[in-house]
Amino acid sequence: MFLSFKMLSETPLLETRNVHKFFGKVHALKGVNFKVNKGEIVGLIGDNGAGKSTLIKIIAGVIPKDAGEIFWEGKRVEINSVKEARKLGIETVFQEQALIDFFSASRNIFLGREILTKFGPFSFINYKKMNMETAVLLKELRLRASPEQEVRFLSGGEKQGVAVARALKFKSKLVILDEPTRALSVAGVAQVMDFVRRLKQEGIACIFITHTLSHVYPIADRIVMLSRGVKVLDVNKEEYTMNELEDLIIELSKKVEG
């Protein structure tokens, strides 16, 4: 009885089982089992070409998997497009492609889900309302940017913030951040960590991809490492100090190379 209750309550938010992906002759993912629990922050690490981006692109509906299954809240799903992923509650922030540079923060946040006002048979975008809601979101994330600011004028950290605001606004259940701290200043990294903490407060789960363990260790619940398309590490953070984990990662990397 207790056991079954426990199992029920621990149905992962997202689970991939035995997922494979080929790019021509390259076997990019070799049967990856990966899960994210509700409200959990998972640090996904690994070298270039480890398969991190491939895995999250499959989850985000950008590319199809070649084999394997994906479960969302316990149900088997096929995610064929970004739209379908969004419908499930998966919001992805792709590095450098997350925002339209010449659009304002508010237009970016609402892109694809604009607030419309009906006018007879026609629907028009209600910029005023979008700007107002954006102002609230930006304030919540402690961003100084104005809603009407074109995002190309923002710093790297602030840009991530705008993308995260999108997830907050639309009550996503899972946010995927693809190398959000790449090319960011120290202050920018701290800012992004802050955003992720904010997501966690709202009970939103997060996959945080990075090369650098120190960028994700302070906020992560679990650390998963991919190497050449294989999951080589999947541990709860509490079980290791950062130094221990770092040593482990170096060891694992060496093993694969050797």
Added chain:
Amino acid sequence: MEIKGQNAKLFLVEKLPWFLIVFFYLGFVILRPSLLNFNMILFMIYSVIPLGFLVLAQSICLISGNIDLSVAAITGFVGTVSGLLLVANPFIPDSVSILLPILIGAICGTFNGFLIGLLEFNPFIVTLGTMMFFHGFRFFIYRSTILGKDLPQFYLIWGGKPELSIFSFVIILGVFWIILNYTRFGTYVYAVGCSSQTAQMMGINVKVIKFFVYIISGVLTGLSALYYTGFNNSVPVTMAQESLFPSFAGAVLGGVSLAGGRGSVTNAFAGTLLLAVVEGGLTAFQISPIEREIAYGLLVIAAIWLNKMRDQIRDSILKPKI
């Protein structure tokens, strides 16, 4: 006080083509006061309306990050086919007669859109191909002028009566301005033009957006054929033949970016008017067509430089001060 000054500056750079029109016109008037004449202004605007539709078509393609080399050729083709159909069927009702060029234009646009949007072929090459195809096909079908007296009166008044011509164009321009600025579709056109990859990632169906952009371009090209026919009171053999480059010139003078994602259709129309003012002025001074062409070339090059300056000023104003 400083904010006010900045806003005025921003307004100036964002409406630059309109100020240039006034600047050039006043320049010509100072040199020749007889040009200060309401009928003269009316005619300048009126004569540029058919081209205005092509600039609009080109601008929407450019904003979406594409290009349409076939606009002028399709105009000639649509004008001819639609004219011939009307000559052969004189009892076609009035309302249908004006829908004919729009429909044929839309079909041509759909062909472009299918290849560029849905099959993702290169827009430059596709429209180069359709440009040659429609240009050739027009002469393959019919090699001479269709006279206005053989066409229904209702078909000719749209481009034939200056007031109606200008008024209806302004309405259509307004509709497209609203579509581009206040509808989802319009926002997606800009988004695709800025970065089709990001747009795709955000769940926008880039293929479908491009497909519809070319259909719209086709519809506007059809309208251009209708207005050219009325303006000329005939479908001349050379109809719209030299309108391709002016369609780009108007758009660029209006500040539409060839890189996509930026520009406004109202400014693009201002760019077209600017061409008309310069043409009108140079004609008044009996500048030969060859010299005029040189002037246009310089004007377009100046426009690129001006746009660059404008963007720099705009950025320096919009950039948040820390």
